[in-house]
Amino acid sequence: MVYFDHAATTPMLPEVVEAYAAAAATGGNASALHCSGRAARRLVEESRERVAAALGARPGEVVFTGGGTESDNLAVKGIFWARRAADPARTRIVASAVEHKAVLDTVEWLERHEGAKVAWLPVDELCRVHEEDLELALTDDVAVTTIMWANNEVGTVQPVAALAAVSAAAGVPFHTDAVQAIGQLPVDFAASGASALTLSGHKLGGPVGVGALLLGRDVAVTPLLHGGGQERDVRSGTLDVAGISAFALAVELAVQRRTAFAAQLAALRDELVERVQAAVPCALLNGDPGDRLPANAHFSFPGCEGDALLMLLDAQGIECSTGSACNAGVAQPSHVLLAMGADDARARSSLRFTLGHSSARTDIDALVAALPTAVERARRAGKIRR
Amino acid sequence: MRVLAAMSGGVDSAVAAALAAEAGHDVTGVHLALAKNPQTYRSGARGCCTLEDSRDARRAADVIGIPFYVWDMVEEFQEDVVDDFVAEYAAGRTPNPCLRCNEKIKFHAVLERALALGFDAVVTGHHARLGADGLLRRSVDAGKDQSYVLGVLNSHQLAKSMFPLGGYTKEQVRELAAARGLGVAGKPDSHDICFIADGDTQGFLAARLGSSPGDIVDSETGEVVGAHDGAYQYTIGQRKGLSIGRPAPDGKPRYVLSITPVTNTVTVGPRAALEVSTVTGDRALWLAPSPGGAVQVQLRAHGEVHDAQVSVVDDEIIAVLGKPALGIAPGQTMVVYQPDPAGDIVLGSATISAAR
Ligand SMILES: Cc1ncc(COP(=O)(O)O)c(C=O)c1O
Numbered sequence: 001m002v003y004f005d006h007a008a009t010t011p012m013l014p015e016v017v018e019a020y021a022a023a024a025a026t027g028g029n030a031s032a033l034h035c036s037g038r039a040a041r042r043l044v045e046e047s048r049e050r051v052a053a054a055l056g057a058r059p060g061e062v063v064f065t066g067g068g069t070e071s072d073n074l075a076v077k078g079i080f081w082a083r084r085a086a087d088p089a090r091t092r093i094v095a096s097a098v099e100h101k102a103v104l105d106t107v108e109w110l111e112r113h114e115g116a117k118v119a120w121l122p123v124d125e126l127c128r129v130h131e132e133d134l135e136l137a138l139t140d141d142v143a144v145t146t147i148m149w150a151n152n153e154v155g156t157v158q159p160v161a162a163l164a165a166v167s168a169a170a171g172v173p174f175h176t177d178a179v180q181a182i183g184q185l186p187v188d189f190a191a192s193g194a195s196a197l198t199l200s201g202h203k204l205g206g207p208v209g210v211g212a213l214l215l216g217r218d219v220a221v222t223p224l225l226h227g228g229g230q231e232r233d234v235r236s237g238t239l240d241v242a243g244i245s246a247f248a249l250a251v252e253l254a255v256q257r258r259t260a261f262a263a264q265l266a267a268l269r270d271e272l273v274e275r276v277q278a279a280v281p282c283a284l285l286n287g288d289p290g291d292r293l294p295a296n297a298h299f300s301f302p303g304c305e306g307d308a309l310l311m312l313l314d315a316q317g318i319e320c321s322t323g324s325a326c327n328a329g330v331a332q333p334s335h336v337l338l339a340m341g342a343d344d345a346r347a348r349s350s351l352r353f354t355l356g357h358s359s360a361r362t363d364i365d366a367l368v369a370a371l372p373t374a375v376e377r378a379r380r381a382g383k384i385r386r
Numbered sequence: 387m388r389v390l391a392a393m394s395g396g397v398d399s400a401v402a403a404a405l406a407a408e409a410g411h412d413v414t415g416v417h418l419a420l421a422k423n424p425q426t427y428r429s430g431a432r433g434c435c436t437l438e439d440s441r442d443a444r445r446a447a448d449v450i451g452i453p454f455y456v457w458d459m460v461e462e463f464q465e466d467v468v469d470d471f472v473a474e475y476a477a478g479r480t481p482n483p484c485l486r487c488n489e490k491i492k493f494h495a496v497l498e499r500a501l502a503l504g505f506d507a508v509v510t511g512h513h514a515r516l517g518a519d520g521l522l523r524r525s526v527d528a529g530k531d532q533s534y535v536l537g538v539l540n541s542h543q544l545a546k547s548m549f550p551l552g553g554y555t556k557e558q559v560r561e562l563a564a565a566r567g568l569g570v571a572g573k574p575d576s577h578d579i580c581f582i583a584d585g586d587t588q589g590f591l592a593a594r595l596g597s598s599p600g601d602i603v604d605s606e607t608g609e610v611v612g613a614h615d616g617a618y619q620y621t622i623g624q625r626k627g628l629s630i631g632r633p634a635p636d637g638k639p640r641y642v643l644s645i646t647p648v649t650n651t652v653t654v655g656p657r658a659a660l661e662v663s664t665v666t667g668d669r670a671l672w673l674a675p676s677p678g679g680a681v682q683v684q685l686r687a688h689g690e691v692h693d694a695q696v697s698v699v700d701d702e703i704i705a706v707l708g709k710p711a712l713g714i715a716p717g718q719t720m721v722v723y724q725p726d727p728a729g730d731i732v733l734g735s736a737t738i739s740a741a742r
Pocket of ligand 1: 007008066067068069070072100102148151152177179180200201202209211
């Protein structure tokens with residue numbers, strides 16, 4: 001099996017599995033006052049310190065959550081509600097048009113149910129958000145800005161520090177979804193100028209269902225979960241000690257290994273791009289060719305449907321993704337490519353290949369061996385109708 | 387062979403996929419997304435397009451251990467089945483959408499796509515037999531037989547199809563499902579038209595065709611005996627709900643005899659006038675070398691079977707029935723069978739254009 005879907009989830013690192021098992025075997029409620037509670041709390045607090053140290057945050061700025069989706073919801077809804085409570089005129093959200101569903105749907109939900117107004121920031125044909133557009137969007141009724149660090153579909157990296165600075169100058173908290181960035185790009189929370197930053201365990205070698213929101217100490221959020229008051233009263237619920245300690249180790253390792261890892265993946269990715277385009281000359285690389293995630297290659301194959309290609313490659317043991325969300329199993333044209341100006345056909349014709357710690361050159365051999373036939377068949381199928 | 391199993395989420399298609407896999411084929415399951423807004427179909431008729439059905443199909447594929455995908459056929463289904471259904475009613479005919487779906491979607495759009503993608507055949511859970519002789523026969527389960535709705539398939543389509551269930555009764559299919567741990571073993575059969583969730587065909591048509599008032603005319607006197615709000619609301623042979631003001635001279639009930647779209651007229655008359663003995667169909671599909679001996683025709687799904695003398699002329703099939711049939715509407719499909727001890731054989735089909 002050839003796995004090109006590390007951006008969807010990447011296997012846990014062996015060290016992390018070990019750390020998880022050890023902590024899970026120990027148990028303990030980190031809120032309890034007795035001995036085993038103290039031991040659990042110690043693990044959690046050490047984890048918080050390790051995550052903070054790895055990402056340029058202070059320990060008090062780390063809020064553990066149930067993953068990327070929860071962190072995005074907490075940041076966008078929580079900051080929106082808190083800011084609106086402080087100033088009822090602040091009812092606008094500024095968001096890029098290419099956010100992950102976890103942000104996109106949250107924003108649209110606030111629009112539908114909470115009367116939020118939304119300014120969607122356009123992107124250029126390489127998926128970049130421009131500072132001038134953000135400046136224009138920052139009217140004096142904005143509650144929160146949310147722009148992802150790097151795009152999960154096409155891999156384009158945003159100029160986060162510059163965008164955060166623009167938002168900060170307007171006095172608007174800036175949230176960034178950095179789920180895809182950690183372990184591939186240098187991420188320093190303090191230096192980024194962001195008020196809130198989302199990360200998720202299972203994208204960086206940690207467990208699924210655990211993540212964090214880095215949240216500046218002066219940033220007010222309204223909680224989504226009420227209860228025992230854990231995590232600064234922002235995120236109630238008994239802490240998942242094993243998950244958190246495994247997650248912290250994964251973050252630490254991902255950051256420690258980042259430079260070498262990113263260089264190795266980028267070299268492999270460049271080879272993949274070159275060989276795919278040699279095997280299938282019509283393949284178009286999407287996203288920023290330079291400023292992109294080192295593990296990401298994203299193509300359109302004109303005349304093909306991405307889901308037909310995906311099925312054909314899957315039958316050859318090659319696992320990849322169209323990169324875009326589906327609705328009840330039906331592939332949708334990518335909102336990211338549409339925002340980049342692609343037409344519907346191009347937005348449906350894409351495939352994403354993402355690399356990770358198990359990737360090897362032989363994976364690319366298998367891909368370029370299978371791809372031309374798959375493209376030819378998918379193109380034939382694409383001609384039938386539509 | 388590489389075969390594509392069309393999986394609706396029901397027990398039949400799940401077992402068909404399982405049997406194909408057990409026969410050694412390389413099977414891939416595909417659920418067809420047909421509804422524009424699948425959520426709205428979650429309740430009501432358990433047809434082929436609810437989200438629940440899609441999940442059931444995926445779960446069955448996982449149990450069988452085959453890959454599973456959802457194919458988006460929303461546009462094709464809308465144009466070729468739903469729009470066609472409405473247009474046929476508007477033209478005064480009575481269509482069978484399941485048959486159209488087989489002809490245009492499952493065994494055309496899906497089949498051609500599958501072939502282009504490198505599959506050798508499509509397998510479905512229809513109750514019909516298709517053996518090595520290439521002949522399409524009725525299922526061993528006469529009550530569940532679906533050869534009628536497959537009667538529109540041409541020899542190319544049949545050559546690329548597999549119907550593994552034809553030799554089993556529905557009861558046996560459920561047992562096969564249970565024995566394989568398929569959760570859909572006890573799932574109720576789907577009835578009704580899958581895209582009309584609440585089963586209200588009249589309401590569905592009224593919402594699309596609107597009000598179009600016209601006359602109800604007596605076939606014998608030519609008199610206008612009532613008014614209607616849309617001829618599509620009537621079916622041939624209908625007796626109830628005609629709201630005819632005055633009684634017929636003979637005091638007997640009146641039936642809908644015909645619908646004439648050009649004049650927007652519904653013609654009513656006595657029951658005897660509903661009887662037809664010659665049925666003509668166009669868009670003929672003929673699979674057999676020649677019609678021989680005593681053949682039979684079936685004029686609607688789950689309808690009566692008639693002995694008939696059939697002749698095929700170009701694009702037309704003309705059937706002279708042994709005994710008269712009642713209430714045959716243009717638009718319905720006539721399927722011709724050759725009686726056979728090993729299962730009656732489908733010889734051909736045509737769309738009924740006239741019945742006298
Ligand atoms: C950019 C981005 N944000 C958020 C998420 C959601 O994270 P999680 O799966 O941990 O809820 C993902 C993962 O799909 C992602 O790629």
